[in-house]
Amino acid sequence: MEIIKKKLLFSKLWLFLSISLLLFSCREEEDPSKNNHIYKPTAVSPSEIFPTEFGMPPLPADNPFTVEGIYLGRMLFYDPILSIDSSISCSSCHIQEFAFADPQKLSTGVFGLKTGRNAPSLFNMAYSRKFFWDARVNTLRDLVFEPIQAHNEMAMTLPLLETRLRRNQKYIDYFNKAFNTEPNLLDMSKAMEQFLLSIVSKDSRFNQFFPGTNSHLLNASELRGAFIFNGLVDFDAQGKTKGADCFHCHGGEMAQQQNPLMGGIASNGLPGAVVDKGVGGITNRSQDLGTFKAPSLLNIALTAPYMHDGRFNTLEEVVEHYSTGVNYDHPNIHPQMSAHGGIQLNLSQEQKDDLLAYLRTMTDFTFISNPAYSNPFK
Amino acid sequence: MKKYSILTLIAVLGILGLSSCEKKPIDPPANNEPLELTLNWVGLINGKDLPALGTNTFSPKSSGELIDITNWAFIVSHLALIKDDGDTVLLGDGYQWISPRGKRTQFTYKGIPSGNYKGISFMIGLDSAVNHGDPNKWPADHPLNPNLNGMHWGWSGGYIFQALDGLFKDTAAGSSSKGFSFHTATMPLVRNYELPFSFSIEKSSKTATINMHAERFFSFPNNIALKTKSVSHSEGTLEFQLMEKILENMQGGVFELADVK
Numbered sequence: 001m002e003i004i005k006k007k008l009l010f011s012k013l014w015l016f017l018s019i020s021l022l023l024f025s026c027r028e029e030e031d032p033s034k035n036n037h038i039y040k041p042t043a044v045s046p047s048e049i050f051p052t053e054f055g056m057p058p059l060p061a062d063n064p065f066t067v068e069g070i071y072l073g074r075m076l077f078y079d080p081i082l083s084i085d086s087s088i089s090c091s092s093c094h095i096q097e098f099a100f101a102d103p104q105k106l107s108t109g110v111f112g113l114k115t116g117r118n119a120p121s122l123f124n125m126a127y128s129r130k131f132f133w134d135a136r137v138n139t140l141r142d143l144v145f146e147p148i149q150a151h152n153e154m155a156m157t158l159p160l161l162e163t164r165l166r167r168n169q170k171y172i173d174y175f176n177k178a179f180n181t182e183p184n185l186l187d188m189s190k191a192m193e194q195f196l197l198s199i200v201s202k203d204s205r206f207n208q209f210f211p212g213t214n215s216h217l218l219n220a221s222e223l224r225g226a227f228i229f230n231g232l233v234d235f236d237a238q239g240k241t242k243g244a245d246c247f248h249c250h251g252g253e254m255a256q257q258q259n260p261l262m263g264g265i266a267s268n269g270l271p272g273a274v275v276d277k278g279v280g281g282i283t284n285r286s287q288d289l290g291t292f293k294a295p296s297l298l299n300i301a302l303t304a305p306y307m308h309d310g311r312f313n314t315l316e317e318v319v320e321h322y323s324t325g326v327n328y329d330h331p332n333i334h335p336q337m338s339a340h341g342g343i344q345l346n347l348s349q350e351q352k353d354d355l356l357a358y359l360r361t362m363t364d365f366t367f368i369s370n371p372a373y374s375n376p377f378k
Numbered sequence: 379m380k381k382y383s384i385l386t387l388i389a390v391l392g393i394l395g396l397s398s399c400e401k402k403p404i405d406p407p408a409n410n411e412p413l414e415l416t417l418n419w420v421g422l423i424n425g426k427d428l429p430a431l432g433t434n435t436f437s438p439k440s441s442g443e444l445i446d447i448t449n450w451a452f453i454v455s456h457l458a459l460i461k462d463d464g465d466t467v468l469l470g471d472g473y474q475w476i477s478p479r480g481k482r483t484q485f486t487y488k489g490i491p492s493g494n495y496k497g498i499s500f501m502i503g504l505d506s507a508v509n510h511g512d513p514n515k516w517p518a519d520h521p522l523n524p525n526l527n528g529m530h531w532g533w534s535g536g537y538i539f540q541a542l543d544g545l546f547k548d549t550a551a552g553s554s555s556k557g558f559s560f561h562t563a564t565m566p567l568v569r570n571y572e573l574p575f576s577f578s579i580e581k582s583s584k585t586a587t588i589n590m591h592a593e594r595f596f597s598f599p600n601n602i603a604l605k606t607k608s609v610s611h612s613e614g615t616l617e618f619q620l621m622e623k624i625l626e627n628m629q630g631g632v633f634e635l636a637d638v639k
Contacts (some may be wrong), residue, residue: 055514055525127525210532230613247590252524252532253514258526261449261480262541280530287448328556335448335543335557342556 008132011257039177041066051202053210054253058128060141063190064199068178071376073195076188078375081164083110083154087364090147091375093119097368099201099299105310113152117276118310120295121303123201123367124254133308135265135293136282140193144304167173201298201367208359210253218361221259225338225358228351233340244322244355248336249294255362267291269326276308280332301360302368319355323347379622384437400637413490414583415459417469417498420533420636421478423592428478436547436555440597443604444547446555447592451477452519452540455508457500460572461493472500474528478590484600485586493577502539502628503568509536533565535563538563542595548605558608561597562621569625573635586638594632595624602627 035241036178044065049057063069074080079116080089084213093107093115094100100122107115117133131137147153148161153327165171165183174185179187209217209226218226230251250256256265265279267290292308306312312321327333328342346354367373419427423437428447436444454474458466462514469487503509505556508522516523522531522537529538540562545555573588596602600623610617610624 053514054516055516055523057525058518128465232613234614247532252530254501258525259451261477261479262449262528264528331553331555335545336559338545338557339559341542 013327020125038180039068040186041178042317044070049200050211051200053207054124054127054202057080057197058129059126059197060193062137063141063193065194066178068174068195070198071195072174072178073191073198074376075193078230078377081168081243082148082156082161083157084160085110088154090144092225093147093153094122094368096373098300099123099302099364100199100366100373101303103304105305107153109150109153110155115150115152118305121299122196123298124200125254126297127254127256127258128292129258130265133292134277134279134282135260136279140196141189143191144196146193196315199373200362203366204298204362206255206298206358206362207253207364208236209279214309217304219357221354221357222361223358224351225354225356228347229338229358235318235340239346240348241247241340244345244347244351245321245336246297249334254296255298255300255339259293260293263334263336264294265291266294266337267323267330267332268294268309269330269333269337270311270321271325271326271327274330275301278308287332289332290330297359298362299364299367301363315356316352317361319347319352319359323352328376334347384629395504399615401440413485413579414487414488415490416484416583416585417457418585418587419476419478419483419555420587420589421483421592422589428592429481429483436545437593439593440601440605441605442549445558445593445595445596445604446546446551447479447542447544449477449479449541449543450592451475451482451527453504453527454500454502455504455538456570459490459495460497460499462496466499467574469494471536473521473526477527490579490583492578492580493578496576497574498588499570499572499620501568501570502562503565504537504539506565511564513537516589527609536563536565539567546604546608549584556604556608558604559611560610560621560624561617562608562625563612567618567621567625569629570631573633575635575638577638581614584638587636589634589636591632591634595627595633598627599632600624600627 006263007107007285044067046059046065049065058216077090080086082089087110093102098121102119105118107119108113125131131140131143132146137143139364145158148156149158156377162352164182165175165188168183175183176183176186181187205217208214215223228244229246231245233241233243235241245272248257249266266289271288274290277289278292280286280291295310300314304313304315305317306318311316322345324344324346326337326344328338381438428450433449436446439445456472456478457469457474458472459469460466467490470485472484513522513524521527530536530543531538538561542560545553546556546558577584577586596604600619602624607616607620610620612618612621
């Protein structure tokens with residue numbers, strides 16, 4: 001009897017060891033959320049961020065959206081800790097009420113230094129594959145390091161920035177919540193990438209009108225402006241064109257051409273010598289001199305002054321440029337602009353007014369007051 | 379007896395446990411590796427490689443004009459291999475966006491059935507339902523995604539099937555350049571192409587080279603003088619007629635299946 005009990009005990013021991021071994025061998029598949037020391041961020045589906053009418057953008061596979069990641073990125077965007085003297089943040093030059101553009105011709109960096117170009121607006125960046133006026137950067141993750149380190153913007157050094165973040169309790173907490181890490185520069189850039197990708201502007205009247213089935217949303221002048229914007233340059237016997245062909249470089253639901261070769265990067269015939277090399281300054285190719293990334297025209301009424309150098313103070317001046325001021329002798333003017341013979345459009349005053357009225361339908365008032373993009377420290 | 383039952387139970391549990399821990403089932407080795415075909419679309423102008431030539435380089439065309447093609451892109455559908463018996467084998471889903479300047483010229487297709495083929499066929503343009511369907515339904519990396527290719531008119535106008543843009547100089551009139559722009563669109567301007575070439579795919583993957591002779595847009599059988607008319611967006615009678623002539627030139631020999639090896 002005793003022997004049988006011992007054998008049974010031995011068998012139970014084997015069973016226990018086998019199951020223990022089995023559990024041990026499967027340890028890799030444990031749910032990390034069950035570990036009290038690891039925080040599991042809350043996933044955000046891209047379908048919650050991007051509207052179906054825009055389609056789904058390409059997204060970085062190694063940086064899925066989380067509530068905590070987006071929030072951390074937003075904190076960093078609004079925090080002057082990123083600048084050398086803690087005087088300015090990203091939001092100092094990218095202001096929400098101006099569609100994250102800057103009403104100054106050139107922005108003011110640390111120590112009162114001026115930037116070299118007008119600060120572009122920030123929205124719907126998930127759909128872009130080139131960033132900055134000269135299209136020199138391909139990802140938002142890389143983009144964030146440029147203004148942080150630029151001597152005339154934030155002038156920060158990366159080691160100092162990392163040290164600051166690591167000494168800051170709120171960032172220690174939030175890096176842990178978002179990435180289960182201590183503050184570090186890579187995850188900083190990924191958090192900022194998440195926030196920047198999540199900024200979407202989609203609720204202007206233009207966007208509601210865009211399918212073309214809601215013409216009642218626009219008044220008569222705005223509707224005429226739509227036809228001028230989307231009409232091709234075609235002069236009649238009196239020399240009047242029915243369209244201004246804006247849509248080739250500023251078309252689609254986001255009023256922006258994303259393909260560089262189809263008008264996404266172009267010279268729009270700005271008069272005067274090419275002072276700023278633009279894309280040519282990056283590629284060192286003569287055919288790129290004086291070309292720039294064509295911006296979205298969504299919220300364009302909010303983003304004065306205009307062009308890479310902020311040379312035009314008003315939308316009226318911009319429209320006048322395309323009507324009478326295009327330099328068709330610019331060596332790299334986009335072929336689309338000069339294909340009609342290099343003749344000034346000479347739009348009538350009514351056409352210009354209509355075009356302006358249409359451009360103003362592109363303002364998204366919901367976007368500029370959306371609390372999801374606002375300063376989290378207020 | 380009981381001892382053996384317990385030991386058997388332990389053994390079964392162990393086997394089950396170990397098998398449940400496998401991360402991925404291992405597929406049995408395939409007897410026939412799927413064959414691949416790489417399709418290489420080579421943009422040429424007067425026999426020279428177009429992308430390598432770069433922009434700001436003018437090449438002669440007919441009519442004494444010089445041209446610099448800055449952008450050439452087109453959308454293909456029903457892209458297929460033609461079998462000897464006339465049946466077709468669709469390559470992928472049959473759609474492609476090709477852009478020599480944008481360096482979208484080489485595509486590899488898997489699962490090609492072995493056999494003898496007599497050519498490649500495709501359509502430049504789209505079926506009406508696709509052309510006028512919701513362009514935002516396509517995944518971010520699909521060739522028909524408008525945010526990727528930038529070749530959708532917006533609204534309900536459908537896609538630009540082909541864009542050919544650039545600069546030209548009328549050498550007789552001096553050296554200043556002007557733009558040209560030919561954008562093919564609308565259903566009546568959809569065209570089919572069939573490129574004959576006998577080849578077989580049996581034991582190994584192959585690469586097919588399609589040469590694309592850009593200068594032929596303007597030269598055969600119709601001479602297109604850019605100084606006369608340098609723009610067509612397929613709208614209106616004159617632009618439509620001009621585009622028809624250009625498409626006739628395209629069918630006259632822009633595309634050539636030069637090699638399969």
